[in-house]
Amino acid sequence: xxxxxxxxRSELARICDLSTAARVLEWDQLxxxxxxxxxxxxxxxxxxxxxxxxxxVRDEIGELLEEASSRRADLDPESDDACLIEVTRRDWEKAxxxxxxxxxxxxxxxxEGMEAWAKAREDDDFASFxxxxxxxxxxxxxxxxxxxxxxxxxxxxxxxxxRGMRTEEVRTIFARLRPELQELVAxxxxxxxxxxxxxxxxxxxxxxxxxxxxxxxxxxxxSFRLDPTVHPFCLSFATQDVRLTTRYAEDDLHGNSLFxxxxxxxxxVYEHGGDPALDRTPLATGCSSALHESxxxxxxxxxxxxxxxxxxxxxxxxxxxxxxxxxxxxxxFHRAINRAQPSLIRVDADETTYGLHIxxxxxxxxxxxxxxxxTDDLPDAWNAKLxxxxxxxxxxxxxxxxxxxxxxxxxxxYFPTYQLGNVLSVQIWERLEADLPDAYEHxxxxxxxxxxxxxxxxxxxxxxxxxxxxxxxxxxxxxIDPEPYLRYLRDKNASLTAA
Amino acid sequence: xxxxxxxxRSELARICDLSTAARVLEWDQLxxxxxxxxxxxxxxxxxxxxxxxxxxVRDEIGELLEEASSRRADLDPESDDACLIEVTRRDWEKAxxxxxxxxxxxxxxxxEGMEAWAKAREDDDFASFxxxxxxxxxxxxxxxxxxxxxxxxxxxxxxxxxRGMRTEEVRTIFARLRPELQELVAxxxxxxxxxxxxxxxxxxxxxxxxxxxxxxxxxxxxSFRLDPTVHPFCLSFATQDVRLTTRYAEDDLHGNSLFxxxxxxxxxVYEHGGDPALDRTPLATGCSSALHESxxxxxxxxxxxxxxxxxxxxxxxxxxxxxxxxxxxxxxFHRAINRAQPSLIRVDADETTYGLHIxxxxxxxxxxxxxxxxTDDLPDAWNAKLxxxxxxxxxxxxxxxxxxxxxxxxxxxYFPTYQLGNVLSVQIWERLEADLPDAYEHxxxxxxxxxxxxxxxxxxxxxxxxxxxxxxxxxxxxxIDPEPYLRYLRDKNASLTAA
Numbered sequence: 001x002x003x004x005x006x007x008x009r010s011e012l013a014r015i016c017d018l019s020t021a022a023r024v025l026e027w028d029q030l031x032x033x034x035x036x037x038x039x040x041x042x043x044x045x046x047x048x049x050x051x052x053x054x055x056x057v058r059d060e061i062g063e064l065l066e067e068a069s070s071r072r073a074d075l076d077p078e079s080d081d082a083c084l085i086e087v088t089r090r091d092w093e094k095a096x097x098x099x100x101x102x103x104x105x106x107x108x109x110x111x112e113g114m115e116a117w118a119k120a121r122e123d124d125d126f127a128s129f130x131x132x133x134x135x136x137x138x139x140x141x142x143x144x145x146x147x148x149x150x151x152x153x154x155x156x157x158x159x160x161x162x163r164g165m166r167t168e169e170v171r172t173i174f175a176r177l178r179p180e181l182q183e184l185v186a187x188x189x190x191x192x193x194x195x196x197x198x199x200x201x202x203x204x205x206x207x208x209x210x211x212x213x214x215x216x217x218x219x220x221x222x223s224f225r226l227d228p229t230v231h232p233f234c235l236s237f238a239t240q241d242v243r244l245t246t247r248y249a250e251d252d253l254h255g256n257s258l259f260x261x262x263x264x265x266x267x268x269v270y271e272h273g274g275d276p277a278l279d280r281t282p283l284a285t286g287c288s289s290a291l292h293e294s295x296x297x298x299x300x301x302x303x304x305x306x307x308x309x310x311x312x313x314x315x316x317x318x319x320x321x322x323x324x325x326x327x328x329x330x331x332x333f334h335r336a337i338n339r340a341q342p343s344l345i346r347v348d349a350d351e352t353t354y355g356l357h358i359x360x361x362x363x364x365x366x367x368x369x370x371x372x373x374x375t376d377d378l379p380d381a382w383n384a385k386l387x388x389x390x391x392x393x394x395x396x397x398x399x400x401x402x403x404x405x406x407x408x409x410x411x412x413x414y415f416p417t418y419q420l421g422n423v424l425s426v427q428i429w430e431r432l433e434a435d436l437p438d439a440y441e442h443x444x445x446x447x448x449x450x451x452x453x454x455x456x457x458x459x460x461x462x463x464x465x466x467x468x469x470x471x472x473x474x475x476x477x478x479x480i481d482p483e484p485y486l487r488y489l490r491d492k493n494a495s496l497t498a499a
Numbered sequence: 500x501x502x503x504x505x506x507x508r509s510e511l512a513r514i515c516d517l518s519t520a521a522r523v524l525e526w527d528q529l530x531x532x533x534x535x536x537x538x539x540x541x542x543x544x545x546x547x548x549x550x551x552x553x554x555x556v557r558d559e560i561g562e563l564l565e566e567a568s569s570r571r572a573d574l575d576p577e578s579d580d581a582c583l584i585e586v587t588r589r590d591w592e593k594a595x596x597x598x599x600x601x602x603x604x605x606x607x608x609x610x611e612g613m614e615a616w617a618k619a620r621e622d623d624d625f626a627s628f629x630x631x632x633x634x635x636x637x638x639x640x641x642x643x644x645x646x647x648x649x650x651x652x653x654x655x656x657x658x659x660x661x662r663g664m665r666t667e668e669v670r671t672i673f674a675r676l677r678p679e680l681q682e683l684v685a686x687x688x689x690x691x692x693x694x695x696x697x698x699x700x701x702x703x704x705x706x707x708x709x710x711x712x713x714x715x716x717x718x719x720x721x722s723f724r725l726d727p728t729v730h731p732f733c734l735s736f737a738t739q740d741v742r743l744t745t746r747y748a749e750d751d752l753h754g755n756s757l758f759x760x761x762x763x764x765x766x767x768v769y770e771h772g773g774d775p776a777l778d779r780t781p782l783a784t785g786c787s788s789a790l791h792e793s794x795x796x797x798x799x800x801x802x803x804x805x806x807x808x809x810x811x812x813x814x815x816x817x818x819x820x821x822x823x824x825x826x827x828x829x830x831x832f833h834r835a836i837n838r839a840q841p842s843l844i845r846v847d848a849d850e851t852t853y854g855l856h857i858x859x860x861x862x863x864x865x866x867x868x869x870x871x872x873x874t875d876d877l878p879d880a881w882n883a884k885l886x887x888x889x890x891x892x893x894x895x896x897x898x899x900x901x902x903x904x905x906x907x908x909x910x911x912x913y914f915p916t917y918q919l920g921n922v923l924s925v926q927i928w929e930r931l932e933a934d935l936p937d938a939y940e941h942x943x944x945x946x947x948x949x950x951x952x953x954x955x956x957x958x959x960x961x962x963x964x965x966x967x968x969x970x971x972x973x974x975x976x977x978x979i980d981p982e983p984y985l986r987y988l989r990d991k992n993a994s995l996t997a998a
Contacts, residue, residue: 017546020539021520028523032531036722036739040519040778044736047516051550223535237543240535279539 004067005081011061012088013280018052020237027235027243031227042111053103057096065089080277083465088282090163097146106139110409117408124398126379129408133375136410137368144369154366157413161289162420164467167366169480170416173423174359176482178389181355184493185390188340188352196324197336201256203248205320210246210261213313217265217299218452219244223272226261231405234264234296236271238279244268253324253337254348258317259300266299267292269452273460288468289414290480291459293421294428301351301422302429302488303451308444310334335496342390344399351422352489356389358419361404365412424472426485428459431476503566504580510560511587512779517551519736526734526742530726541610552602556595564588579776582964587781589662596645605638609908616907623897625878628907632874635909636867643868653865656912660788661919663966666865668979669915672922673858675981677888680854683992684889687839687851695823696835698750704819705747709760712812716764716798717951718743722771725760730904733763733795735770737778743767752823752836753847757816758799765798766791768951772959787967788913789979790958792920793927800850800921801928801987802950807943809833834995841889843898850921851988855888857918860903864911923971925984927958930975 022045029041055061068085075082113132120129144153154167207226214226219242229245236242244264249255270286278284286292303309310317310330318325318333325333340352349357364381367373373381382401387393394400406414432454433439442450458475472480521544528540554560567584574581612631619628643655653666706725713725718741728744735741743763748754769785777783785791802808809816809829817824817832824832839851848856863880866872872880881900886892893899905913931953932938941949957974971979 013542014546014550017543018550020543021524021547024527024543025520025523028527032724034720034722034724034740037737040737040740043512043779044516044519044523047513048520051513051517221533223533225531225533238536238539241533241539280542 004064005071005085008061008064008068008088009084009281011055011064012084012282015052015055016280016282016284018048018055022048022052023235024237027237030231030233031229031243031245046107046111049107050100050104053095053100056092057100061092062096065092078465080275080281080283080465084281084283087464091282094147094159098143099146102139102142102146106143106410109135109139113408113410114405117402117405121398121402124396124402126397126402129402130375130378133378133407136407136412137375140369140410140412153369154413157369158416159413161414161417162468163288164469165288170362170420173420173480173482174362174416177355177419177423177486178359180486181352181359181489182389184352184489185340185342185356187497188493189497190341193341194328194332194336196328196333197253199251199253199321199324201248201250201253201321201324203250203257206248206250206257209313209317209320210257212316213258213304214244214261214265216446217262217448218269218272219265224268228257232260232264234267234271236268236285239272239274239276239284242268242272259304259337262304263296263300266296269299269455270295270460273452273456274463275461278463278465283463283465285464287459287462287464287466287471289417290420290424291468291471293418294424295421295455295459297422297425298429298455302425303443303448305334305338305351306440306443307334308440311444312446338492338496340493340496342392344386344392344394345403352493353390355419355422358415360385360389361415362419365407365415369412420480423480423482423485426488427476427481428455430484431458503563504570504584507560507563507567507587508583508780510554510563511583511781514551514554515779515781515783517547517554521547521551522734523736526736529730529732530728530742530744545606548606549603552594552599555591556599560591561595564591577964579774579780579782579964583780583782586963590781593646593658597642598645601638601641601645605642605909608634608638612907612909613904616901616904620897620901623895623901625896625901628901629874629877632877632906635906635911636874639868639909639911652868653912656868657915658912660913660916661967662787663968664787669861669919672919672979672981673861673915676854676918676922676985677858679985680851680858680988681888683851683988684839684841684855686996687992688996689840692840693827693831693835695827695832696752698752698820698823700747700749700752700755700820700823702747702749702756705749705756708812708816708819709745709756711815712757712803713743713760713764715945716761716947717768717771718764723767727756731759731763733766733770735767735784738771738773738775738783741767741771758803758836761803762795762799765795768798768954769794769959772951772955773962774960777962777964782962782964784963786958786961786963786965786970788916789919789923790967790970792917793923794920794954794958796921796924797928797954801924802942802947804833804837804850805939805942806833807939810943811945837991837995839992839995841891843885843891843893844902851992852889854918854921857914859884859888860914861918864906864914868911919979922979922981922984925987926975926980927954929983930957 025041025045025048029037033041065085065088069089072082072085113136116132117129120126140157144150144156147156150156152167158165158167158170211226214224215221219226223240224242224244226244226246228247230247232245232247234242234244244261246257246260246264247255248257267286270292274284286295310333314330314333318328338350340350342353343349346354346357360382364373364378364385367381368375368378378401379397383393386400432451436442436450436454439451442448459471462471466474469479524540524544524547528536532540564584564587568588571581571584612635615631616628619625639656643649643652646655649655651666657664657666657669710725713723714720718725722739723741723743725743725745727746729746731744731746733741733743743760745756745759745763746754747756766785769791773783785794809832813829813832817827837849839849841852842848845853845856859881863872863877863884866880867874867877878896878900882892885899931950935941935949935953938950941947958970961970961973965973968978
């Protein structure tokens with residue numbers, strides 16, 4: 001008789017392989033595939049996803065989990081084996097609750113909905129998208145109904161991205177942030193944008209500086225690729241095979257590939273730093289969406305928009321873009337990439353206004369789910385809330401409620417994790433600085449090994465072994481706390497105003 | 500109750516999706532993957548391949564095939580449905596005869612064997628590779644034993660690449676070619692190689708001319724990619740998603756990417772021209788290895804090394820490489836890329852000597868399988884036979900019996916299809932010229948649509964619907980015939996000598 005844990009591991013490895021294959025195909029589709037391949041690719045991906053799901057929710061896996069669990073008492077609760085059993089049992093119970101038809105329907109609707117959204121956004125035609133949004137919400141309600149024990153409906157959706165987190169916790173944190181962020185935005189100077197923001201930033205030079213910083217941050221050529229795409233993302237197929245993507249705006253410093261590259265490198269080094277012993281198990285990826293975002297933001301913002309970073313890198317950056325930056329001193333440049341200023345598009349928002357974009361979405365999606373807000377009224381509600389939060393009003397739905405892909409793909413419950421990631425990025429950095437008081441001096445020397453090593457030791461290597469709450473507790477010694485983040489923003493805004 | 504054919508199609512579609520995913524992962528591995536991804540990629544690929552095999556050889560598929568076959572009488576025997584049932588039943592019966600353990604062992608040994616071969620070749624150390632060759636031959640014998648009805652052992656292996664073809668047929672064709680090719684080689688003038696063969700051929704310019712010709716041959720940007728790799732190949736994931744690869748030698752005209760690109764485009768347009776109705780079925784690919792090679796060779800050689808082609812393209816090609824070709828007239832160039840001259844490496848051989856390299860391999864692998872030749876004696880046997888056939892002797896095993904990857908990966912029975920492809924390329928071209936007498940005038944105008952359309956109509960669209968023999972019969976009205984090919988080589992050699 002073979003050991004149930006060994007059998008379980010071997011079954012899970014095959015299922016993980018199918019998911020890995022699906023990720024390779026997704027990367028290929030977004031980065032390499034000729035357009036003619038799209039219809040077939042959708043079929044191939046659907047098969048891989050369905051097959052992985054079917055293989056996972058089999059009774060056989062449930063039985064192996066039960067047998068393995070019964071021997072769990074002999075295991076160190078922090079061992080890979082104990083965590084694997086615990087995490088997989090939870091995943092299996094959750095996946096098994098959802099009828100296969102609903103899963104298939106959701107997958108299909110997401111793919112069709114994203115196409116409908118892309119067209120609606122292009123045409124600035126919310127009415128054509130509304131029926132898709134209605135159907136998506138309908139399926140979300142059926143999904144939520146699979147989990148009748150949830151304290152509130154939104155908890156079910158949030159749990160897909162932040163295992164075990166309650167909506168109430170998010171509400172508390174956002175209630176603390178909302179007025180503080182509004183105050184910071186109100187206090188920010190309202191001067192004209194700098195001319196050098198408009199470039200030119202030639203693409204070749206952007207690529208060179210991006211690769212240089214990616215390498216410095218730990219994205220070595222033997223395990224990473226960096227390719228252009230439309231909407232940058234990061235996917236990993238193994239700890240030693242991580243794909244970063246970026247985009248190149250030649251006439252907008254905020255769209256310089258360096259920032260998107262630093263962001264994706266943050267996601268990438270998290271995946272790359274996983275313990276290879278977790279490979280081909282459900283534990284072999286970042287712990288949660290918020291923790292993942294904490295790392296993209298830590299490398300992009302806490303490090304990558306800091307003055308010490310630019311003290312190190314600005315000479316090289318300026319030399320790469322002489323036409324735009326020759327006469328721009330470091331401090332003016334640093335201020336331009338950090339200043340708080342209300343804008344319409346979330347992905348282009350600065351660090352201070354970004355959180356308010358998220359709070360808007362978090363509030364609206366709860367209202368949509370509860371039925372308090374009809375989809376017909378979404379554009380008005382969006383515009384009114386943006387005006388309330390940031391004092392500006394979108395001139396079109398394209399620049400308003402149609403700007404993000406998430407809802408069209410069924411990703412309700414995802415948005416708050418972006419802002420939780422921002423909060424965590426600073427909270428984790430504070431803890432890192434307690435151990436490494438000269439962290440910013442390392443940054444100023446262009447040396448990132450010690451920072452990287454600390455993050456690997458405290459976060460990256462654990463993958464999904466522990467819950468997000470446990471993982472955060474292990475790093476910072478407590479729950480998510482917005483105070484370090486607010487202090488950081490207050491200090492940054494104050495220093496920029498003084499500069 | 501659902502129709503058995505509908506159920507069968509839906510099961511086969513999923514299995515095809517797994518194979519398609521595996522091909523995407525193979526392409527990625529050879530063209531894009533950072534080196535660190537290799538160990539995980541091997542696991543992911545093994546899972547996809549095993550799963551596809553497991554799903555295919557299920558009794559359920561056998562039962563669906565039986566039910567569907569019983570209704571086959573109602574179908575037009577040339578219909579997609581009738582051919583699907585026939586071809587799949589044959590594939591299923593063949594796959595079901597081989598124990599899963601043997602398949603897994605062969606896959607594993609192929610992957611390890613190829614690594615051992617690469618190292619042995621690099622070190623010019625045949626002794627280190629010999630044990631792998633012995634194990635490969637041992638597994639081949641076990642594979643052959645799964646098919647006790649075969650007239651001779653080699654038939655089993657050949658059938659994997661040329662369904663239904665007998666070794667005896669190959670022997671007859673090669674017996675006709677052997678003395679004729681030797682005679683042509685002996686008669687070829689033995690002058691020094693032209694200096695301009697050594698370049699320089701800058702990489703950028705090679706890429707530009709390769710893309711230009713690929714587009715002209717029908718490889719449009721919406722369905723094709725062209726990327727660099729070490730050993731060029733072509734893989735398709737759908738009729739509208741074909742990946743070509745090439746390599747760039749800057750100091751050797753024979754290694755100019757244009758020739759490898761034309762070759763791979765030939766494979767690519769065959770896949771691209773398949774009837775989209777066959778997508779996601781086992782019929783959705785070229786009919787056999789020889790027919791596939793007939794198309795790569797038709798576009799690379801019959802068209803791509805012809806004088807009419809170069810009358811059209813030489814001005815552009817010469818302009819791309821002025822340093823090497825400025826003072827080289829068309830006829831001298833055309834002669835240089837066509838002249839017969841004995842050489843050690845198969846893949847670099849000209850059209851006339853190429854067949855003798857294949858005959859050598861075909862004869863030796865039969866001796867290895869029958870036990871008449873011990874692996875210990877392979878290097879000597881190889882060198883003696885090359886001397887007999889081409890009058891030259893390899894100075895090392897690296898340039899001799901270690902040059903090809905095929906045997907290390909278990910691909911015994913594949914080599915003859917290369918030469919059958921050469922033979923067929925001319926036989927098909929002759930038939931095409933009977934319908935399109937001005938085909939070479941089209942070529943000389945750089946117009947390939949009519950040629951492409953003829954090939955699509957007579958060959959490409961059918962995919963694997965018919966057996967190779969049936970497919971060849973449909974195109975040329977008879978069996979494989981070496982005479983057109985011999986006439987073509989004789990004429991070419993005569994015209995080059997006269998020039």
